[in-house]
Amino acid sequence: MNSASAAVVYDELFSVEPDPDQKEPVEEDLVYSDDEPNLVPVFQRSEKGKEALRRIADRIRGEFSEAWDASADYRKRWAADWKLLAGELPPKDDEFKYCANANIPISLENVSRIATRLFGELFHDFKNPCQFVSLTAEDRTADAMTKHTNWQFRTQIPDFKRQMHRACMAFVHIGDWVCHSYYDSERQQNRHEVLTPDEFVMPWTQQTTMPDLSDLPWYAKICAFHRHQLQARKSEWADVEWVLQNFAPTFDDEPDQEVAEQVTKDQGHDKNDGTKWAPFKVLWWEGWLDLPSRPKQHFVRLHLHLASGRILHMMVNEEADWQDSQRYELEMQQYQGYRQERESWELQRAQVENTFDRADDYLDTVADEGLAGGEPALMGMMQVDQQRQAQLQQIDAMEPQRPGWMSDDGAQPERPRRTPVYMFTHAVCLEPLVGNRGLSYGRIQGDLQRAVNAIVSQYIDAGTFGNIRSFIATPDAELQGDLVLKPGKINYTKTMSSQDITKAIMPIQTGQANPQLMEVADLLVQNAQRSMQASDILSGEPGKSGETYKGVAARIEQATKQLSVLGRKMGDAVALIAKNNARLNSIFLRDEELVRIADMKDSQPFAIGRNMYRQNYAVEITSDMRFATNVQKVAEADELVQMVMGFSQPGGPLMGNLAMQHAVIADSFKARQRDDLVRMMGAPPPPPPQFGPPPPPMPPPGMEGAPPGGGQGAPPQGGPPQ
Numbered sequence: 218m219n220s221a222s223a224a225v226v227y228d229e230l231f232s233v234e235p236d237p238d239q240k241e242p243v244e245e246d247l248v249y250s251d252d253e254p255n256l257v258p259v260f261q262r263s264e265k266g267k268e269a270l271r272r273i274a275d276r277i278r279g280e281f282s283e284a285w286d287a288s289a290d291y292r293k294r295w296a297a298d299w300k301l302l303a304g305e306l307p308p309k310d311d312e313f314k315y316c317a318n319a320n321i322p323i324s325l326e327n328v329s330r331i332a333t334r335l336f337g338e339l340f341h342d343f344k345n346p347c348q349f350v351s352l353t354a355e356d357r358t359a360d361a362m363t364k365h366t367n368w369q370f371r372t373q374i375p376d377f378k379r380q381m382h383r384a385c386m387a388f389v390h391i392g393d394w395v396c397h398s399y400y401d402s403e404r405q406q407n408r409h410e411v412l413t414p415d416e417f418v419m420p421w422t423q424q425t426t427m428p429d430l431s432d433l434p435w436y437a438k439i440c441a442f443h444r445h446q447l448q449a450r451k452s453e454w455a456d457v458e459w460v461l462q463n464f465a466p467t468f469d470d471e472p473d474q475e476v477a478e479q480v481t482k483d484q485g486h487d488k489n490d491g492t493k494w495a496p497f498k499v500l501w502w503e504g505w506l507d508l509p510s511r512p513k514q515h516f517v518r519l520h521l522h523l524a525s526g527r528i529l530h531m532m533v534n535e536e537a538d539w540q541d542s543q544r545y546e547l548e549m550q551q552y553q554g555y556r557q558e559r560e561s562w563e564l565q566r567a568q569v570e571n572t573f574d575r576a577d578d579y580l581d582t583v584a585d586e587g588l589a590g591g592e593p594a595l596m597g598m599m600q601v602d603q604q605r606q607a608q609l610q611q612i613d614a615m616e617p618q619r620p621g622w623m624s625d626d627g628a629q630p631e632r633p634r635r636t637p638v639y640m641f642t643h644a645v646c647l648e649p650l651v652g653n654r655g656l657s658y659g660r661i662q663g664d665l666q667r668a669v670n671a672i673v674s675q676y677i678d679a680g681t682f683g684n685i686r687s688f689i690a691t692p693d694a695e696l697q698g699d700l701v702l703k704p705g706k707i708n709y710t711k712t713m714s715s716q717d718i719t720k721a722i723m724p725i726q727t728g729q730a731n732p733q734l735m736e737v738a739d740l741l742v743q744n745a746q747r748s749m750q751a752s753d754i755l756s757g758e759p760g761k762s763g764e765t766y767k768g769v770a771a772r773i774e775q776a777t778k779q780l781s782v783l784g785r786k787m788g789d790a791v792a793l794i795a796k797n798n799a800r801l802n803s804i805f806l807r808d809e810e811l812v813r814i815a816d817m818k819d820s821q822p823f824a825i826g827r828n829m830y831r832q833n834y835a836v837e838i839t840s841d842m843r844f845a846t847n848v849q850k851v852a853e854a855d856e857l858v859q860m861v862m863g864f865s866q867p868g869g870p871l872m873g874n875l876a877m878q879h880a881v882i883a884d885s886f887k888a889r890q891r892d893d894l895v896r897m898m899g900a901p902p903p904p905p906p907q908f909g910p911p912p913p914p915m916p917p918p919g920m921e922g923a924p925p926g927g928g929q930g931a932p933p934q935g936g937p938p939q
Contacts, residue, residue: 247509251533251635257455260531269509273519274526277502281437284420285472291654292414295391298663302328302390306670316681319673321738323666323745328390328659331749335784336385339791339840342890343371343378347795350835358829365825366795366802368814374407381791383411384644388787389749392646392657395430396790397438397501398797399640400805403449407801409794412438414654425653428793429639433653435504436641439472440520441496454529460522466495470524498523503534503641516637534638539833541633548630551620558617559626566612573605640797644790646783658749665745672738679730687725694721788838795836803830847888854885876904 247266249259260266300306302324309318340346345367351359370377380396387394395417401408419425419436430436442450444461451457500521505514518534521527537545577598619626645655688700697709710718806827813822861881864871871877879901886894 251515251535254532255453255455256531257528261455265509270528273506274521274528277521278526280420280435281418281500284418287421288414288418295414298324298390298659301663301666302659313678316678319670319677321666321669321673321742323669323742324659324662327662327745327749331658331780332385332389335389335787336382338784339788339838340381341840344892345839346370347792348837348839350837352833352835359834361823361825362799362829362834364814364823365812366798368812369407369798374409377409380409380411385787387411387413388644388646390657390659392659393655394644396642396794397640398642398794398801400801402453403446407798409798419653422653423651428643428790430641430643431637431639435502438501440499440501442499443496447497454520456527456529460497460525460527460529464497464524466497468495470498499529535635536638537633538636539831545630545633548620548622552630555617555619562612562615562617566609569608569612573601576601642790642793642797644787661748662745665741669738669741672734676730676734679727682727683729689723689725691721694718788840792836792838799830799834803827806830850888854888857881858885874905875902
């Protein structure tokens with residue numbers, strides 16, 4: 218009997234007829250709130266929720282693996298360019314292993330030159346890199362938010378400066394960088410972490426231009442958590458103890474970040490392949506998902522332990538839109554006000570109705586019982602009815618009107634719509650026309666450096682073989698020992714004469730190295746500098762003979778003109794990081810606290826709170842991004858001071874405008890980085906009410922009341938009436 222027939226017999230013998238009265242158990246719907254801080258424990262309470270967690274984990278692991286493998290060539294190319302930047306060269310072949318392995322540091326010189334200059338322009342003094350601008354005239358909190366945010370970047374977030382150094386280097390060399398802004402619950406502070414292609418994965422799309430990556434279906438960050446860092450998240454995440462007990466961390470966990478390991482090894486380090494200090498790899502994933510019991514997709518954030526495939530944390534990463542929230546609050550105030558007015562109006566109308574109803578009842582009683590005055594009672598009823606109608610018409614005219622958004626009296630304001638929360642900042646150097654990875658100067662410099670290194674190595678190899686000769690000998694050439702070439706050394710033969718030696722041993726001439734190779738190398742070096750406008754003038758190259766200051770400044774401006782556009786792109790990314798930092802402050806700051814800026818002398822404490830950051834503000838970068846030198850900035854500030862002071866002379870258009878004079882002098886001190894002198898100037902005076910013609914000159918003493926012509930009845934001095 219085969220297995221199929223056996224199965225049929227088994228089913229026939231042991232099959233049980235279903236009870237028609239017994240109903241199949243129906244599992245209840247998975248009920249949960251979108252505001253749950255962690256959906257994993259909620260889903261684990263039911264089989265439907267557990268199946269949803271397994272389905273979501275399998276989908277994410279599969280999509281992540283595909284995107285990771287698809288970007289392998291991009292990461293390898295970045296690693297090869299980074300090795301050149303670090304000065305790590307491939308070893309030469311055996312026949313050339315004793316020749317010098319030359320490295321012309323084109324990438325390091327040009328890329329670092331532009332990256333450091335970019336950082337120096339964006340964060341010239343790191344005291345006021347950005348400022349908040351209020352969108353409403355009555356708001357006065359933008360100045361406090363500017364001071365507080367810059368203080369956070371400067372002092373409270375200790376690695377922010379180094380992260381921005383990484384961002385500038387990645388911007389120029391890789392051409393593409395992502396910064397993740399989040400609140401570190403372990404350190405209890407905001408963090409802004411710049412990620413490399415080995416730490417951040419996103420699927421390929423035809424075009425990605427949104428700086429917050431909102432046009433992607435999902436993206437993921439590879440996190441490395443050590444044991445104590447996972448333990449610190451036990452109160453927020455699920456199954457942390459299960460992971461710590463059943464899995465040992467190792468550097469070989471998937472995904473294998475071989476590119477980062479290769480670069481690290483080439484720089485003289487090697488990973489510890491043990492498990493003592495290895496971290497746990499956790500995937501920070503954000504994207505759109507189908508959740509059970511929901512009619513549409515939601516934007517979800519979750520943390521997935523890659524080795525086990527277990528979801529530790531999951532939440533709906535959406536919040537109420539701030540503009541729609543303001544609409545909802547306004548409509549709610551209108552709704553509550555309308556309901557109060559409506560209740561008051563209905564009460565007043567009911568009181569009038571009740572009063573006239575009692576009067577009608579009394580007159581009806583008088584008329585029905587035939588009491589004295591029955592006829593007058595009937596006349597009174599008519600008068601009461603007329604008065605009722607008149608007062609009701611008057612009250613009805615005062616009926617409160619519903620707001621325009623209310624369809625009926627029972628309608629309530631529509632709750633504010635929820636929008637995704639995007640806390641990743643994506644910046645590209647050279648904008649790609651296709652794809653979502655930016656182009657870079659580092660790739661161009663890497664190709665040129667490989668060509669120059671090959672040419673210089675060929676020149677060195679030719680020179681080496683030209684200086685050290687090789688020989689061809691016949692079997693008849695018998696020497697006493699090996700042939701040794703060194704000063705004063707005599708090599709002896711056994712039986713051969715001098716004529717036989719010249720016939721048996723012949724030197725090989727390889728020729729001198731071709732000097733044209735070095736000309737080509739110099740040409741490539743110059744092209745490398747011109748390709749990214751990293752000329753020697755940016756590193757302090759002296760001016761030409763007899764060249765004036767303006768000539769040097771013009772050459773610097775020409776060299777940095779195209780970089781100013783890229784610098785503004787970098788500045789826009791930093792402004793978005795500041796906005797993300799403000800969003801974190803609106804959630805995790807206290808209701809109100811006093812802050813004193815420790816690194817600013819004579820600073821007064823000011824109040825700051827999370828409600829301030831819940832408003833809508835524009836963030837601007839204070840740097841002008843012209844890549845001008847300090848000498849040029851000081852000269853421009855001094856010229857502006859001279860111009861304003863000239864216009865402030867008696868009779869000039871700026872006479873009496875102390876606010877303008879204060880501003881230009883303060884800018885001159887700032888250009889010299891003397892903020893201490895700016896503080897000594899005190900608060901700026903208020904600007905004049907309008908910019909108009911200067912007031913007439915003051916009359917001489919004793920003639921204050923007389924007009925300039927000396928007549929009577931002239932208007933008092935002091936300018937035209939306001």
